[in-house]
Amino acid sequence: QKEVEQDPGPLSVPEGAIVSLNCTYSNSAFQYFMWYRQYSRKGPELLMYTYSSGNKEDGRFTAQVDKSSKYISLFIRDSQPSDSATYLCATFQGAQKLVFGQGTRLTINP
Amino acid sequence: DAGVTQSPTHLIKTRGQQVTLRCSPKSGHDTVSWYQQALGQGPQFIFQYYEEEERQRGNFPDRFSGHQFPNYSSELNVNALLLGDSALYLCASSPGQGTDTQYFGPGTRLTVL
Numbered sequence: 429q430k431e432v433e434q435d436p437g438p439l440s441v442p443e444g445a446i447v448s449l450n451c452t453y454s455n456s457a458f459q460y461f462m463w464y465r466q467y468s469r470k471g472p473e474l475l476m477y478t479y480s481s482g483n484k485e486d487g488r489f490t491a492q493v494d495k496s497s498k499y500i501s502l503f504i505r506d507s508q509p510s511d512s513a514t515y516l517c518a519t520f521q522g523a524q525k526l527v528f529g530q531g532t533r534l535t536i537n538p
Numbered sequence: 539d540a541g542v543t544q545s546p547t548h549l550i551k552t553r554g555q556q557v558t559l560r561c562s563p564k565s566g567h568d569t570v571s572w573y574q575q576a577l578g579q580g581p582q583f584i585f586q587y588y589e590e591e592e593r594q595r596g597n598f599p600d601r602f603s604g605h606q607f608p609n610y611s612s613e614l615n616v617n618a619l620l621l622g623d624s625a626l627y628l629c630a631s632s633p634g635q636g637t638d639t640q641y642f643g644p645g646t647r648l649t650v651l
Contacts, residue, residue, distance in 0.1 A: 436578070460637045471542075471628055471642035472581065516580050520637050524571060525594050526630075528580030 429454050434517055434529025443538050447504040451517035451529045454498065458519040461493050463502045466514045466531065475515075476502065507536045540565065542631050542643035550649045551619050559614045559646045563631030570612040571640060572604060573628040581628055587612050588635055616648075624650045 434451045441447055449463075459480055464472035476491035478484045478500075484491045492501040500517055514531040521527045543562045551557050563570050569588045573581035583596035587606035606612045610631075616623055626647050630640040 432580075434580070462639075464642075469626075469645075469647070471644045473642070474639055477639060518580075522594070523635055523637065524569065524586055524632065524640075525583045525596070526571070526573075526581070526640060527583070530578070530580050 431455060431521065431527045432517060432519060432529040434532055436530045436532060438533040438535060440535045440537060441507060443507060443509060443536055445507050445536075447502075447507050447511070447534060447536075449502040449504075449515050449517075449532050449534070451500045452498055453500070453519055455521075456495070456498065458521070460520045461491070461500050462518045462526075463489075463491055464516040464518060464528075466516060468513075472516055509536045509538050512536045542629055542641050544627075544629050544643040544646050546646060547644070548647045548649075550651065552651050553619055553621060555619050555650075556615065556617045557619060557648060559616075559627050559629075559648070561612045561614070561629030561631075561643060563610050563612070563629075564641050567631035567633050567641070568610050569632045569635055570606060570610065571630045571632070572612070572614045573630065573642075574598070575626040575628055575645070577625070584614070593635065619650045621650050624648060 463476040466472045481495045488505045490503040516531045517529040571586040572584040575581040585595040626645040629643045632638045
């Protein structure tokens with residue numbers, strides 16, 4: 429079983445839609461969760477960083493962590509074509525070692 | 539303030555050759571981690587350097603080695619290249635060894651023929 433599982437998609441939605449991206453993880457000891465955005469042929473860029481359970485909002489983006497079900501989500505409101513990218517969920521395994529999901533490829537259609 | 543920089547951008551090698559990739563961390567960062575990202579996959583942790591020493595290592599063979607210099611920049615070396623080593627190699631830097639945000643560079647795309 430992979431430590432972090434993520435549906436690779438691809439996911440295609442119309443502009444303005446609400447997007448929901450999800451990951452599950454296996455180890456209940458994981459406490460720090462991140463979402464990175466990666467444009468084609470570029471390095472990952474941090475979008476959201478959350479600790480433990482709860483929600484965190486930043487503009488059109490909301491990150492949600494449910495530790496009881498080991499489930500993390502990223503919601504994008506009013507999606508734009510510029511949001512088209514691969515979204516990677518990640519967590520720290522020990523200090524400094526990031527473990528990533530496979531990434532979900534998202535396309536926002538104008 | 540320059541972010542994390544990596545060189546070269548692209549590299550083509552043949553099986554059996556050796557390659558060296560370079561990374562300069564973000565200003566103020568002293569910890570460098572290297573990741574391998576195969577096409578369509580998430581990045582996989584190779585190893586991490588802090589104070590010029592390898593502190594953690596992922597599940598990669600000894601063909602993968604590295605170095606950190608006194609100015610915190612780092613190199614990743616891969617010997618005896620295999621076709622399966624073709625990937626995007628990412629460098630990430632952070633200010634210390636805790637759970638601080640890791641900032642990624644643009645990566646070096648390595649193709650092994």
